[in-house]
Amino acid sequence: MNTLFEAHDLQKVYASRIALNLPFFRMERGEVVALTGYNGCGKSTLLRLLAFLEKPSSGSLRYFGDISDPRREITLLLQSPYLVKESVFRNVTLGLRLRGRRDGLARAYADAMQAVGFTQPDILAARRRDALSGGECQRVALAARLALKPAVLLLDEPTSNVDAASAHAIVTAVRRSLSAGTSVVCATHDRVLLDALNAREVNLAGDLHALS
């Protein structure tokens, strides 16, 4: 079976406000899906549901990967990523260390950082988050996800807060990850990103609008 996610009548309600209404959603393995729609139509909510960070208020969402622990296969890059109060090196290798990996961290760090466009990762290794620009933070956070070699990469407007050079580096990194077999779901307003990833577009605005 190539289906990765399948959802029926998915709804998420926060304090009596409907944040997401999705009658049907299916995604195949290796596919790139772009979630579009106006602000507040539920793109980020759907990403959090797909990342198993939250449970739907109603409806069903099935993941056909490792269902015993999907969060070890799926990772989400937040729109404003959070870096822990540690060095860049420890941030990038955090996911690996959480999985118990102790060897080859330096190699994994260098590979992930180069994938997001840092040509000299060692210079940044000891820096902390306050010494990074917004674009650097975004790329470091993406590097932390790519280091995990995830089955599913969820991206919440990854290029909305960065300059053109950082956006280009992010697109290149995601495309490289795609070619390695990662499935990608990306919430975005960026038509350039959408075209660059050659993504199937799912517009969430219509479903929520129809309900309201």
Add this chain to the structure above:
Amino acid sequence: MIENICGPEYCLRPADFTPPAVNGIEMGYFSDGFHKAINLLLHMDDATFSAITATLVSTSCALGVAMALGLPLGFLLGYTNFPGKKLIRLVSDTLLAFPTVLIGLIVYALITYRGPLGQWGLLFTLPGMVIGQTILALPIIISWTAQAVESLDIRCRQTLLTLGAHPSQLALLTLLEVRYEIGMVCVTAFGRVVTEVGVAMMLGGNIRYATRTMTTAISLETSKGEFAQGIALGLVLLFIAFAVNFLLAWLKHRGRT
């Protein structure tokens, strides 16, 4: 001699009262006290250093016990959700404003020779003071640790989960993320305990070379008109306050990054 302007029949001031001179003599006791205070510190006066030692020992013990009990409780209170959590927070927050003399009174009633814990002979001893000071520090550590955990950016939890953290790893990493804030809580609690008078006076009894702390010694010496030791201990307290604030500022800076 000054003429009594309110008349002899109404004024309490003696008719031959002479106020201090405007300059020179009335400031003499202060500068004299200051010089004596420096001498006491330089010559490591026994009574002065006994008060400093008693203060540091009782405060450190109280803080150690309060941290051992308060940090896990505060972390659980901030990290988990359970029925009655808001009520516990309310009680803990209310206890932040607990007057030190009231703590002294309650613990006194417990450890006095006629009290339920009287057989332990804790009244007017350092351990007795430590009990009171622990009760003073505990609400600060519980409430503010819970506050620090609750104030942590929601994205931290989401990030750790999406990087694959298990529940135990999530709790540990959350604790690590608020380590500087927790450090600030402990330093604040230390500052509160080291400067209090009520508990130390009521439970310690201000016994020289035993339970006399810096604050109770300052209070006593000032009431006797002996300013030198009071000033010497005041200088030490000021130094401690400066060190505490320096540490707080450093922790605050580290906490932001």
